[in-house]
Amino acid sequence: MTDMLTPVLSAQWGEDKSWKLARYEATGGYRAIRKAFDMKPEDLVSLVKDANLRGRGGAGFPTGMKWSFVPQDNPNPKYLVVNADESEPGTCKDIPLMMANPHVLVEGIIISSYAINCHTAFIYCRGEVLHVIRRLQQAVREAYAAGYLGKNILGTGYDLDIIVHAGAGAYICGEETALLDSLEGRRGQPRLRPPFPAVAGLYASPTVVNNVESIASVPAIVDNGAAWFQSMGTEKSKGFTLYSVSGHVKRPGQFEAPMGITLRQLIDLGGGMRDGHELKFFTPGGSSTPILTAEGLDIPLDYEGMAAAGTMLGTKALQVFDDTTSVVRTTLRFVEFYKHESCGKCTPCREGSWWLVQLLMKFEAGQAEEGDVDKLLDICDNIGGRSFCALADGAVACVTSAVKHFREEFEQGYHTPAWELFPYEKSALFAVEGDPR
Amino acid sequence: MSGHFESHFPESGSVDYSDQSTNIDETTIAELRELASRYPQPRSALLPMLHLVQSVDGRVSPRGIEVCADVLGITTAQVSGVATFYTMYKRRPAGHHHLGVCTTALCAVMGGDILLDRAKAKLGIDEGQTTPCGKVSLERLECNAACDFAPVAMVNWEFFDNMDPAKMDELIDKLMNGEEVVSPRGATLTSWKEAERVLAGFPDGRADEGPSAGPASLLGRELARDNNWNAPSADATPAAPEEEAAK
Numbered sequence: 001m002t003d004m005l006t007p008v009l010s011a012q013w014g015e016d017k018s019w020k021l022a023r024y025e026a027t028g029g030y031r032a033i034r035k036a037f038d039m040k041p042e043d044l045v046s047l048v049k050d051a052n053l054r055g056r057g058g059a060g061f062p063t064g065m066k067w068s069f070v071p072q073d074n075p076n077p078k079y080l081v082v083n084a085d086e087s088e089p090g091t092c093k094d095i096p097l098m099m100a101n102p103h104v105l106v107e108g109i110i111i112s113s114y115a116i117n118c119h120t121a122f123i124y125c126r127g128e129v130l131h132v133i134r135r136l137q138q139a140v141r142e143a144y145a146a147g148y149l150g151k152n153i154l155g156t157g158y159d160l161d162i163i164v165h166a167g168a169g170a171y172i173c174g175e176e177t178a179l180l181d182s183l184e185g186r187r188g189q190p191r192l193r194p195p196f197p198a199v200a201g202l203y204a205s206p207t208v209v210n211n212v213e214s215i216a217s218v219p220a221i222v223d224n225g226a227a228w229f230q231s232m233g234t235e236k237s238k239g240f241t242l243y244s245v246s247g248h249v250k251r252p253g254q255f256e257a258p259m260g261i262t263l264r265q266l267i268d269l270g271g272g273m274r275d276g277h278e279l280k281f282f283t284p285g286g287s288s289t290p291i292l293t294a295e296g297l298d299i300p301l302d303y304e305g306m307a308a309a310g311t312m313l314g315t316k317a318l319q320v321f322d323d324t325t326s327v328v329r330t331t332l333r334f335v336e337f338y339k340h341e342s343c344g345k346c347t348p349c350r351e352g353s354w355w356l357v358q359l360l361m362k363f364e365a366g367q368a369e370e371g372d373v374d375k376l377l378d379i380c381d382n383i384g385g386r387s388f389c390a391l392a393d394g395a396v397a398c399v400t401s402a403v404k405h406f407r408e409e410f411e412q413g414y415h416t417p418a419w420e421l422f423p424y425e426k427s428a429l430f431a432v433e434g435d436p437r
Numbered sequence: 438m439s440g441h442f443e444s445h446f447p448e449s450g451s452v453d454y455s456d457q458s459t460n461i462d463e464t465t466i467a468e469l470r471e472l473a474s475r476y477p478q479p480r481s482a483l484l485p486m487l488h489l490v491q492s493v494d495g496r497v498s499p500r501g502i503e504v505c506a507d508v509l510g511i512t513t514a515q516v517s518g519v520a521t522f523y524t525m526y527k528r529r530p531a532g533h534h535h536l537g538v539c540t541t542a543l544c545a546v547m548g549g550d551i552l553l554d555r556a557k558a559k560l561g562i563d564e565g566q567t568t569p570c571g572k573v574s575l576e577r578l579e580c581n582a583a584c585d586f587a588p589v590a591m592v593n594w595e596f597f598d599n600m601d602p603a604k605m606d607e608l609i610d611k612l613m614n615g616e617e618v619v620s621p622r623g624a625t626l627t628s629w630k631e632a633e634r635v636l637a638g639f640p641d642g643r644a645d646e647g648p649s650a651g652p653a654s655l656l657g658r659e660l661a662r663d664n665n666w667n668a669p670s671a672d673a674t675p676a677a678p679e680e681e682a683a684k
Binding site: 007013016018089090092128187223225251334337 | 475476481485487488518519525543547551579580581583591594602620624632637640643647648655658667669671
């Protein structure tokens, strides 16, 4: 039985100068690349496959399998692009990871690049996180100076460059093909697949796009072995991972645990819900994953558990809302996010997200009309699955799941404003003038 | 409802060509060329180049569009098409400091809406505007990946965590008075333009300022330490065949 929490990536967070090369090396950093360079690239791919590391960016696709799709007989250069465009509402794990321990990502990139025979890797980091970008830039500079990057790394004859790239504010660039267009200096709009990036990605060359946490997990796997990684987690969801708890709990935060911990356990670790309040609903993995209610408290937070509950593990971003919260209000806000972030390429998403916002504003104001709940679902039906990428599916998942669990609350929007049913100041963390509490 | 859409971005149509002012000189152009040279294909540098343009002109200026197009050998339409897609690119001059308040669902519910109203009232401007003195501009933020610190704000893309009305008032007073402000999870504030220069890819030497992590980031790690919870030791599990082969 493994322990309740298993800090690996977060083990050194908070230590003095944890982001510096010297500190990382002092705690075993850059040991794994030496092991990796003693292995054949294809054996590294097999190792990560055997570990059953699944992508931590939301989709859960097996990382080693993604690597194995890179056609090594393709004459073009191979590229690794780290997706550090963390923007899914609720998701806040990669940002602290890169701020406190950027070198574990750099080391992961070196190993992963070597495994897929790539000599130029990119870290595409969202632009809105200045200090994280500073730390990434510095970590890469330090790694060059130490001979971990550049030409003939550690005398192996292997060359690798890493480019730290700041985005410019677009959630859609977290979608891997939109990210590639953005990295080519274009508007970030998703591409039609196939061809998949592994075949024709950046500059139409074979490209692997992996999430920060996925790549950062690679050094520990190389260092400790696939069996060690497999010894954590549930039957089909292996390893350690970062769970991000936010919202109406006493103490929100990051929890690195074996796959399959439950929300009840996480809330207990966070000291429980706010005093005098109960859980009303939560997102298991960001706002694009269908919401669950208290009935989901004891379901293992792994890929299978969440799929069986009709939702997705996503980015393991647990946004917890208590009984003061209007589900109509949060649904509107989530959809406003998708409306703002829709890239505009596909009509159902571009237009449909606007229609959803208009209709949800009427629900919030208590001015929806009899039958509008069905209209809402009908619009969702015409958006989901009808666009190039998953943004549209995320935009409707929060609506359909909210209606499924709280239909009566939406129907109250036919006559009563949400702010009368659920006075908004009661949901805030601080007292507001005139609020007696 | 009339059925007519009202644009969510009433000012977002295009770059502001009525203002032709610029500070871009030969040094800037040389730096833009350097950025282009860092990538396997120069056009990949366009996003960083536009950040650099903003660091010089305080917005995406018509001249900035021209020089980017010139350096990359693409059309100005291609450059402005990109510049108008991304929300971090400003078509009007941002303030010396750029303040953002998150109002995506979780932050909004936990107080972000109240904080944004407070900031608007205190600054006397609406979102998307800059104070007449040019000191502070205000933006409604979409999720800034700091949800465990909700409700959050940012200044010049530095984190301001666990905000409340009193903290918001104090922050705005200091920004308006030109006092020194330190991000609780970052460096001493410089200016929005200087931040844009770092994002373009020219470090400012401040990476070592600030903490390793904020309190919420450390919660799980501290509980693990208090309870002596650890990842299993590697010795306790059999080595994978690949490792054996490597030895």
